[in-house]
Amino acid sequence: MAAKRSSRGRSRSESTHRYPRTARLDEVVAEVVASEVERLDDPRLDLTTVTGCDVTNDLAFATIWFTSHTSDADALAALERAAPRIRGVLGRSIRVKQIPELIFKVDPSIATGDRIDALLRGDGHRTDSLDDADDTSRRGSRRSRGSR
8 A cells, every 4th residue: 555645745846736836926916916906096097907917937027917998108107106015015915035026018918809809890801911912913913814
């Protein structure tokens, strides 16, 4: 009968967690920052949402991704101004040796999603590529050949 190993004798590589520490920290930091952003009394942050977080492996920096239905520049300025306060709340909320420096960035996925949505709702032809111009000229040349 095999002896059951206690959690105390478990090596670091045999962690009970299913995903890396930084991934767990990403989630926790994003939740704490989002909660604190809701509490801030700044009108520039009224319609601002924290969409994600990327914490570096050494915990030196945390990039906080956000979207804002108002001005992204105003929201960014307000978040950078509130960064020391948010970092203090983060320090009281999570147990790590080093609280990461917060870097705020506008989440490009919303704009990308809007662009894809517009393409899907349209006729499906992109207007921002040189390939479309080539396709149009080819179509025109095919029509001119067929009409002769």
